[in-house]
Amino acid sequence: MELSNLPDKRIQQFIGEHHVAALSAAVGADIWSWHVFYAYLEEENKFVVTSDSGTRHTSMLKQDRVAHISGAIALETETIGLIRGLQFTATAELCNESFINRYRLRYLKRFPYAVVKIGELWVLTPNEMKFTDNRLGFGKKLNWKERKPL
Numbered sequence: 001m002e003l004s005n006l007p008d009k010r011i012q013q014f015i016g017e018h019h020v021a022a023l024s025a026a027v028g029a030d031i032w033s034w035h036v037f038y039a040y041l042e043e044e045n046k047f048v049v050t051s052d053s054g055t056r057h058t059s060m061l062k063q064d065r066v067a068h069i070s071g072a073i074a075l076e077t078e079t080i081g082l083i084r085g086l087q088f089t090a091t092a093e094l095c096n097e098s099f100i101n102r103y104r105l106r107y108l109k110r111f112p113y114a115v116v117k118i119g120e121l122w123v124l125t126p127n128e129m130k131f132t133d134n135r136l137g138f139g140k141k142l143n144w145k146e147r148k149p150l
Contacts, residue, residue, distance in 0.1 A: 006045050011131045014084055015040045015073065016070035019110070023071045023124075025092075027060045038124075041108035047090070047124040048107040050105045050114065057082045058120065061132070067092045069124070083134040 005013070024033040034057045036049040051058045061067040069092050074085040095103050103121050108114060127146040134140065 005086050005147045006042075007126075007129055008142050009132065011086065011129055011142055011144060012040075012042050012045075014075075014085075014086060014133075016129060017047060018040065018073050018075070021071045021073045023057070023069050025050075025057055025060045025067060025069045026062050030060060030064070032057050032060060037111055037114075039107045041106060041112050045126060047126075048095075048103045049122050049124060050107060050119040051122060052119045061092050061122070062094070071124070080138070086129060087132045088129040090124040090126045095123050099123070118135050 019037055021038050022033055022035050024031065026032075026042055034051075034055070036051065038047040038049050040047055058140075061069070069089060069090055071088050072086065075083065077083060100121060103123060104118065107118070107121065129144040131142040131144075132139065133142065136142075
């Protein structure tokens with residue numbers, strides 16, 4: 001029996017409760033951050049995002065076939081006991097033709113108004129996540145790391 005390589009359900013639930021992430025990339029000394037709407041594919045542990053092809057960050061991502069990025073999702077609250085947030089690293093790949101229709105449909109299901117201008121689809125595959133959830137105890141962290149196949 002193969003063990004699941006999916007994050008803890010509490011992490012997946014938090015991701016599903018939100019829809020905006022802050023992402024960052026670096027190419028040499030050029031560092032940039034941006035915000036995206038995302039559709040989270042829980043069963044695959046992937047984020048689907050879209051971006052215009054002419055943006056600074058898209059240009060940076062295209063410099064590598066598989067770009068390495070970091071991201072964060074946060075619950076805005078001033079109540080210390082309710083603070084929750086996720087930090088992650090991921091690879092970002094421009095969606096290839098064999099998957100574009102499936103991922104486009106998943107994105108449009110989450111954001112139907114994006115049909116007007118969807119842009120390029122990118123698939124983010126997390127390789128590490130750190131979830132802070134103060135409801136579980138002050139500063140409580142849940143960590144997840146991708147397991148590489150043997």
